[in-house]
Amino acid sequence: MKAENVSLARALSKLGYCSRSRSAFYIKHGRVSVNGKSITDPSLMVDIDRDSITIDEVRLARLKTVVIMLHKPTGYVTTSSDELSRKTVYDLVPDDPHLFAVGRLDMDTSGLLLFTNDGNIQDRITSPERKVSKTYLATVSGKVGADKLEKFHKGIDIGTGMIVKADECRVISTGISSTSVELKIHEGKNRQVRKMFEAIGKRVTGLHRSAIGGLELDIPEGTWRKLSDNEMEMIFR
Ligand code: URA
Numbered sequence: 001m002k003a004e005n006v007s008l009a010r011a012l013s014k015l016g017y018c019s020r021s022r023s024a025f026y027i028k029h030g031r032v033s034v035n036g037k038s039i040t041d042p043s044l045m046v047d048i049d050r051d052s053i054t055i056d057e058v059r060l061a062r063l064k065t066v067v068i069m070l071h072k073p074t075g076y077v078t079t080s081s082d083e084l085s086r087k088t089v090y091d092l093v094p095d096d097p098h099l100f101a102v103g104r105l106d107m108d109t110s111g112l113l114l115f116t117n118d119g120n121i122q123d124r125i126t127s128p129e130r131k132v133s134k135t136y137l138a139t140v141s142g143k144v145g146a147d148k149l150e151k152f153h154k155g156i157d158i159g160t161g162m163i164v165k166a167d168e169c170r171v172i173s174t175g176i177s178s179t180s181v182e183l184k185i186h187e188g189k190n191r192q193v194r195k196m197f198e199a200i201g202k203r204v205t206g207l208h209r210s211a212i213g214g215l216e217l218d219i220p221e222g223t224w225r226k227l228s229d230n231e232m233e234m235i236f237r
Helices: 008-014 020-028 119-126 146-154 192-199 229-236
Strands: 005-007 032-034 045-047 053-055 067-072 109-116 134-141 168-174 178-185 204-212 224-226
Touching: 005 008, 008 020, 008 032, 008 045, 008 053, 008 119, 067 229, 109 119, 119 229, 134 192, 146 168, 178 192, 192 204
Parallel strands: 109 204
Antiparallel strands: 005 045, 032 053, 067 109, 067 224, 134 178, 134 204, 168 178
């Protein structure tokens, strides 16, 4: 078997133990050992299959990869513990300490949110270099002309010189006081879609994620399901 050397922080997420941000916390608090020695440096390189990595003295081994989709309703925050005691997306999925959300949706955004115990999947889906498209349906106040959407294609500054693009965007319908726009993006900057519309002088009044790559949301709001074998294959391809 080929050695897989990664930082200790990454090893914990790859082994499906927790998210990358959480792993640094565990390591810094002295709960992780490598080959019997307590390690507090998250950047230490380890061989994920050959080194013995323990957390709270329990040895970690590769878990069977699980991915689930959640149809997130609005009103839930994407965090595991909220200091304001708001409802979190973890209230809606199975109570498994190894599952973590892949990326995030704002509290006011509904739609497709994936959870997994596999750090590789998180990397594949969230890394901008992989160009996995995320499809959003935005309801925007007022009319949105084609000239404005053209700016999304060319690249638009969403603040402090951060230029982002839409891979595709089109008007779905135009009402008396609002417009529905579908857009696909592959980056995941904080509140990116809302900021893109702000940059053309429009306010997003509703935002829904309907797909990630070829994976489409097909379950009722507030429910979850495991991905099928075919869908898992599609993610790994
Ligand atoms: N862009 C946003 O503005 N919000 C989200 O929740 C996702 C993408």
